[in-house]
Amino acid sequence: xxxxxxxxxxxxxxxxxxxxxxxxxxxxxxxxxxxxxxxxxxxxxxxxxxxxxxxxxxxxxxxxxxxxxxxxxxxxxxxxxxxxxxxxxxxxxxxxxxxxxxxxxxxxxxxxxxxxxxxxxxxxxxxxxxxxxxxxxxxxxxxxxxxxxxxxxxxxxxxxxxxxxxxxxxxxxxxxxxxxxxxxxxxxxxxxxxxxxxxxxxxxxxxxxxxxxxxxxxxxxxxxxxxxxxxxxxxxxxxxxxxxxxxxxxxxxxxxxxxxxxxxxxxxxxxxxxxxxxxxxxxxxxxxx
Ligand SMILES: [Zn+2]
Numbered sequence: 001x002x003x004x005x006x007x008x009x010x011x012x013x014x015x016x017x018x019x020x021x022x023x024x025x026x027x028x029x030x031x032x033x034x035x036x037x038x039x040x041x042x043x044x045x046x047x048x049x050x051x052x053x054x055x056x057x058x059x060x061x062x063x064x065x066x067x068x069x070x071x072x073x074x075x076x077x078x079x080x081x082x083x084x085x086x087x088x089x090x091x092x093x094x095x096x097x098x099x100x101x102x103x104x105x106x107x108x109x110x111x112x113x114x115x116x117x118x119x120x121x122x123x124x125x126x127x128x129x130x131x132x133x134x135x136x137x138x139x140x141x142x143x144x145x146x147x148x149x150x151x152x153x154x155x156x157x158x159x160x161x162x163x164x165x166x167x168x169x170x171x172x173x174x175x176x177x178x179x180x181x182x183x184x185x186x187x188x189x190x191x192x193x194x195x196x197x198x199x200x201x202x203x204x205x206x207x208x209x210x211x212x213x214x215x216x217x218x219x220x221x222x223x224x225x226x227x228x229x230x231x232x233x234x235x236x237x238x239x240x241x242x243x244x245x246x247x248x249x250x251x252x253x254x255x256x257x258x259x260x261x262x263x264x265x266x267x268x269x270x271x272x273x274x275x276x277x278x279x280x281x282x283x284x285x286x287x288x289x
């Protein structure tokens with residue numbers, strides 16, 4: 001390696017030479033430009049080169065001063081050997097690599113089969129399957145509707161359903177031959193329909209003295225039913241009638257003090273052989289009076 005002269009005296013000589021060459025214009029800018037040249041020389045000297053040279057920055061075409069004349073040398077570029085310290089290829093590479101790696105990771109993650117989720121150790125009890133709607137049972141073939149049984153014919157009936165009684169059975173009354181009321185009076189207006197109280201046969205139908213127009217029925221149980229003071233008669237002796245069948249209409253005929261139905265139940269078809277008509281009908285389920 002060639003010997004290098006001491007830097008101190010060499011630099012001093014270089015500075016003196018520079019100042020002499022630029023003495024005609026000792027401006028600050030010229031001094032700065034000279035300092036830049038000196039710095040280059042110092043670098044060259046420090047690198048061990050023995051051929052350090054100075055370049056007049058004012059010389060057009062100089063590689064050390066490319067700025068045009070008149071421009072501030074401070075804005076000129078100073079070419080310095082060596083790579084620019086401002087390029088960051090490594091950092092750029094690093095960033096690009098990071099992006100590439102991230103992309104690879106995404107790709108790999110997408111490509112890697114995802115691990116099967118671990119089966120639960122204790123699988124939850126399966127929800128009970130909803131009960132399937134029961135199949136509608138086939139509707140059984142509708143049995144032929146039986147002919148509606150005819151409503152059973154009433155076996156007993158009130159002589160005037162719903163009519164109130166106005167004079168009870170058995171009340172003592174000197175006006176009656178028996179000394180008491182042998183029947184029950186129903187307070188009904190003339191013309192009210194009178195019904196057979198049971199299945200019976202018409203014993204008599206017509207005028208009977210104090211009873212006026214009268215109908216006597218022989219009931220199925222051998223008892224007799226008498227209807228007195230009637231206004232009209234619609235049956236005749238010997239006719240069979242059913243319970244509830246109309247036999248005539250109420251009136252005020254005979255020995256009567258007013259429109260009403262005098263009704264008796266007799267055990268024998270003769271005067272005074274009577275029983276309580278209300279008790280008799282009530283015992284047979286008739287209560288609508
Ligand atoms: Zn009476």
